[in-house]
Amino acid sequence: MRIKSILGLPFDVLKYEFVEKGFSVLDAKRVYPWIHPKLAQTFEEMSDVPKQVRERLPDFFSLGRPICKILQESSDVTSKALLEFEDGNCVETVFIPDEKRNTICVSSQVGCPIGCRFCNTGTQQFCRNLTSSEIMAQIIFWMERQKKLNAAPITNIVFMGMGEPLLNSQNLFAVLKILLNVKTYNFSRNKITVSTSGIVDNSIIELAKFGVKLAVSLHAPNDKKRSALMPINNKYKISDVLDAALNYYKASNTSHVTFEYLLLDGINDSDDDAFELSKLLRKFGAHARVNLIMFNSWNGSKFMGVSNEKANHFSKILLARGIRTIIRKSRGRDIFAACGQLKSEEK
């Protein structure tokens, strides 16, 4: 019989699994706080769970952690880990400390089927969705590391790592349920961001019910340029994506939607691109934020990033047109912090 990891099960699912295997609801109630937030690594340490239950649990369930194959720390203290799961598949996850926050970036798939041209992960073969336990295991990895180092806890979580979260929406939602649960981590919904390349099917409507922040990878101001960079644009056009983002903002009661815009030299960085982008986002008023991202080049990439001056100039055009814009600091350049690079390097 296959032993199932229970790291990523919301309480109602765990309860169901327990009862199915002959455990009681009370057993589930006693075990759950040991998993979240106490981060128990064995059933043995669950001192208020009856001994005979503790002894039977490993026959069915596991609390196993992935293996950390590589852990790199950048000179700016950004850290990146390559975690290996039971079947040998690996994903990357990143820790980005700031003055006030400790943010982690989490992967949702092994590889990515979206195939954005500028993304290293997009060049890797899509393998499979991560289970909710594998997604949760990345978060727990950083929580445990902070605990071990006696350092400040994780404050923010972004689902922006390898893969498209909304193509693995049910497992993503299971993890969100755990994180937002007042009895586990009680994360504020404002501290969690889900990033999408623009999947605007039912999953984005369901996501709005969690009220977490949404980031949309736009990266171009018109369909022609976006389709050349992101093949997903052939399925969901910019107008569909923006309509869905506006509906998300209204339904989720969040303060704004973030639009990610990777500045690529000679591709999407002209004054006209900035003018066009500002027109596109006008209907969001103060509820759009643009994150201009500096490109972390990688081996084999045919794109180049822009200079700081160019980014500032692009930003000024947007700001002058009332679009709230920031240039995102590029972190961890010396550890290949662009998504997917560590995995490629390891290979």
Ligand code: SF4
């Ligand atoms: S940028 Fe995101 S959605 Fe696009 S290929 Fe990379 S991981 Fe996938």
